[in-house]
Structure formats: structure tokens, C-alpha cells
Amino acid sequence: MHHFHYKNESLHCENVDLSSITDTYGTPTYIYSAQTFRDSYQRLDKALAEIDHEISYAVKANSNIAILHLLKELGSGFDIVSAGELYRVIAAGGDAAHCTFAGVGKTDEEINYALDQGIYCFNVESIHELEVINSLAKAKGIKAPVALRVNPNVDAKTHKYISTGKAENKFGIDFEAIEGAYAHVAANLDSLEIKGLQMHIGSQLTQVKPFEEAVNKVLSLVRMLKDTYAIEFFSIGGGIGIVYEDALASGQQSWWDKQTDEQRPLTPELYAERIVPLLKPLGLKILLEPGRFIAGNAGVLVTECLYEKSGKSKSFRMVDAAMNDLIRPALYEGYHQIVPFKQSQISDKTLIGDIVGPICETGDFFCQSVELPNIERGDYIALMSAGAYGFTMASNYNSRPLPTEILVDGDEFKVIRKRQTFTDLIAGESV
Numbered sequence: 001m002h003h004f005h006y007k008n009e010s011l012h013c014e015n016v017d018l019s020s021i022t023d024t025y026g027t028p029t030y031i032y033s034a035q036t037f038r039d040s041y042q043r044l045d046k047a048l049a050e051i052d053h054e055i056s057y058a059v060k061a062n063s064n065i066a067i068l069h070l071l072k073e074l075g076s077g078f079d080i081v082s083a084g085e086l087y088r089v090i091a092a093g094g095d096a097a098h099c100t101f102a103g104v105g106k107t108d109e110e111i112n113y114a115l116d117q118g119i120y121c122f123n124v125e126s127i128h129e130l131e132v133i134n135s136l137a138k139a140k141g142i143k144a145p146v147a148l149r150v151n152p153n154v155d156a157k158t159h160k161y162i163s164t165g166k167a168e169n170k171f172g173i174d175f176e177a178i179e180g181a182y183a184h185v186a187a188n189l190d191s192l193e194i195k196g197l198q199m200h201i202g203s204q205l206t207q208v209k210p211f212e213e214a215v216n217k218v219l220s221l222v223r224m225l226k227d228t229y230a231i232e233f234f235s236i237g238g239g240i241g242i243v244y245e246d247a248l249a250s251g252q253q254s255w256w257d258k259q260t261d262e263q264r265p266l267t268p269e270l271y272a273e274r275i276v277p278l279l280k281p282l283g284l285k286i287l288l289e290p291g292r293f294i295a296g297n298a299g300v301l302v303t304e305c306l307y308e309k310s311g312k313s314k315s316f317r318m319v320d321a322a323m324n325d326l327i328r329p330a331l332y333e334g335y336h337q338i339v340p341f342k343q344s345q346i347s348d349k350t351l352i353g354d355i356v357g358p359i360c361e362t363g364d365f366f367c368q369s370v371e372l373p374n375i376e377r378g379d380y381i382a383l384m385s386a387g388a389y390g391f392t393m394a395s396n397y398n399s400r401p402l403p404t405e406i407l408v409d410g411d412e413f414k415v416i417r418k419r420q421t422f423t424d425l426i427a428g429e430s431v
């Protein structure tokens with residue numbers, strides 16, 4: 001569910017006509033819906049009401065400080081993967097004591113910064129990392145809070161680049177080795193405090209089964225850790241998927257009502273219905289690390305059509321956004337529904353073609369061989385479901401300034417990040 005829809009035949013975010021934004025701020029521009037962020041957060045929070053839980057929003061999905069501030073106001077904690085993300089959380093008014101720090105390659109500088117800021121917990125991914133955190137904490141005369149990330153070796157049934165819970169992935173400590181790792185901490189690493197257990201099996205999961213399988217697999221381990229080390233939390237990670245295919249229609253409840261049980265994408269209610277009964281008897285605090293679920297459908301990337309071209313076998317529309325602005329299609333075949341600003345431009349004829357950006361890479365496309373909207377030079381489109389892993393993955397490739405970010409809230413909108421200037425582009429460089 002989200003708040004992008006047609007009103008009077010033109011595409012709106014909440015009550016704001018998107019063309020009123022592009023008229024002033026141009027393109028390419030990310031536009032986010034504050035109410036969609038609130039709705040997703042609160043819906044998930046409510047679904048888990050029966051258990052002691054905390055939502056640790058995965059900052060890497062969308063890390064603009066206005067978004068972090070909005071989530072903090074709702075009560076969210078944060079899952080971070082770098083010191084830079086911790087810096088952002090603090091700049092947004094968030095509390096380090098509600099941050100968990102994930103990732104396989106934390107540097108000494110990052111660990112020291114997180115220790116100084118007093119984060120809630122390091123989610124540690126190897127024995128070697130445990131030893132480094134132990135010695136850095138010892139040098140400060142403090143104890144570092146740690147949880148180990150277990151790799152449960154389950155198949156998340158998602159794209160291979162976003163699957164993280166199989167034994168062959170680089171993430172976490174093997175299921176078979178995890179008990180030994182905790183024993184090693186307890187026996188030898190006296191500047192560490194054992195706080196919990198963490199796992200995260202992958203991203204964009206649209207079925208509940210892999211989550212169930214992973215939780216079931218580690219339940220007895222969690223019980224043992226609670227009895228032996230008095231852990232206080234179990235983090236079940238993020239990964240709840242969103243709707244990409246029918247993104248626009250999925251903003252309406254009627255679309256969800258129409259789906260059969262087999263078609264229905266994962267909802268917070270179904271997730272909770274199957275997971276909560278497994279977790280409740282543990283009597284632990286449960287952490288969740290959703291990123292995409294909170295941010296994905298809350299944002300679009302809007303872009304203007306520059307050129308049309310009809311080749312021998314295909315038609316093309318060249319737009320002013322490119323893979324540097326939104327890399328998901330090029331990186332992992334990510335799909336984004338193309339929605340014209342004017343409802344009348346939704347294709348009624350079958351003109352099949354590609355929408356491509358200006359960058360000199362064959363991978364610079366937003367869609368390939370799809371039914372194109374009837375757009376020509378000067379028309380605008382929105383690439384739906386771009387709120388997560390959109391701007392945060394953007395780069396300056398081809399010396400293209402990073403796009404503007406705008407947050408809509410009800411009847412109003414504000415710029416939450418200005419478009420980069422040429423001066424920004426070369427900041428820090430010298431001849």
C-alpha cells in the first residue's frame with residue numbers, strides 16, 4: 001500500500017500533483033511519500049504487537065536524514081552497516097543506543113566510533129571480528145555489546161545477489177560453528193558482553209516459508225543461548241518483499257482484495273501470523289530489520305523524456321535519468337513499473353520497446369521490451385517502487401550530479417536534498 005495514484009488524470013503523491021514538483025525542481029528527482037513510510041512502519045509494528053519487539057529500520061535502504069528523522073519520531077531503531085550511517089542517524093536526531101551495527105567488514109575506525117557513540121549492539125560475522133572488537137573495547141576499558149550473526153543455511157528463494165542465508169554466502173557464522181563461537185567469547189573474550197543472536201537470510205522475499213524455516217532451524221539454539229548466556233534479544237533480520245510488478249495498482253486495497261492466496265505477496269499480517277507463534281514462547285526481545293518493506297513503495301524516481309527513436313527491431317525512449325540514479329535494473333535485473341504523469345498516456349496500442357538513460361552502457365535501461373507509454377519529448381514518467389536502494393545506490397558516474405530528493409506530506413512538499421551542482425561534483429579534488 002502506498003499513496004501514489006491518479007487524481008484528475010494526473011499522477012499524485014498524496015495530495016500533491018507530481019508535475020507541480022517537476023515544474024519547479026526539474027528531473028531526475030526522487031519523490032517520497034511521508035504517509036507511506038508511516039503506514040508501513042505502523043502496520044508492521046501493529047502486526048507484531050503481541051511480542052516484545054523493536055523495528056530496527058535498515059538505514060541502507062534509504063538514508064536521507066529527513067526519512068531517518070520521520071522514522072525515529074515513530075519510535076524506530078536503526079540497523080546500520082557503516083560508521084557513516086551511524087553519523088546520519090545521529091544527525092537525524094536518532095539515538096545510538098537504538099542502533100545495531102551489521103556487516104562483514106567493519107574497520108577499526110568504525111568500531112571505535114560506534115563504541116564511543118554507545119550503540120546497542122555489534123552484530124558480528126566472524127570469530128576474527130570478535131577478537132578485534134574485544135581488543136578495541138579492552139583498550140578503552142569498556143565492554144562491547146555483541147550478538148553473533150548465524151548463517152542458517154536456508155534458501156531464501158530470491159535473486160542470487162540478494163540471498164544471504166546460504167552456507168556459500170559470505171555472511172554470518174556457519175550454523176554448525178555458532179555454539180563454539182559463543183563458548184569462545186564467554187571463555188576468552190572478556191571485553192565483550194553477549195547480548196543476542198542475529199540472522200538475515202536475504203532481501204525481497206515474497207513468501208513466508210523461508211522465514212519460517214530459518215526461525216524454526218535456530219529456535220533450539222536461541223533457547224540454549226538464553227539459558228546459558230542470558231541473551232536479551234533475537235534479531236530475525238529484514239527481507240520482507242514488496243510489490244514491484246503491479247506497483248501502481250497495489251496502492252489500492254481493492255488490488256490486495258483481488259489477489260488469490262497463491263498470488264498474494266507477503267503482508268506483515270501473514271508474516272506475523274506465521275512467525276509470532278514461534279517467537280512468543282522464547283520470552284526475548286525480537287528485533288526486525290526491514291529496509292525495503294518500509295521504504296520501497298514509498299518513493300518514485302521521476303524523469304523526463306528527451307528523445308524517441310525507432311530502430312529496426314525496437315523502439316526506444318531516452319529519458320534524463322540513468323543507471324547512476326537508479327541502478328537496480330542493471331545490478332540485479334530489478335523491475336520498476338513505468339507510469340506516465342498523464343493517465344491518458346497509458347498505452348492503448350502495443351508499442352514494444354525500451355526506456356533507457358543517457359549513459360554509455362548497454363546496462364543503462366529501466367525496462368526492456370515492454371509496452372511503452374505514449375510519451376514524447378517533454379513528457380514525464382515515474383519509475384515506481386524506487387524508495388529503497390534507489391538514491392542510496394546512486395553515483396556520480398558520467399559526472400552526473402546526484403538527483404534532488406523531495407518529501408511529500410499531505411498537501412505539502414519540501415526538498416530534503418538539493419540537486420548536486422557542478423561545484424559539488426569536483427568537491428575535494430585538486431589539479
Ligand SMILES: *Cc1c(COP(=O)(O)O)cnc(C)c1O
Binds near residue numbers: 103237239
Ligand atoms: C540489507 C539488510 C537488511 C534489510 O534488508 P531488506 O531486504 O531491505 O529488508 C537487514 N539486515 C541486514 C543485516 C542487512 O544487511
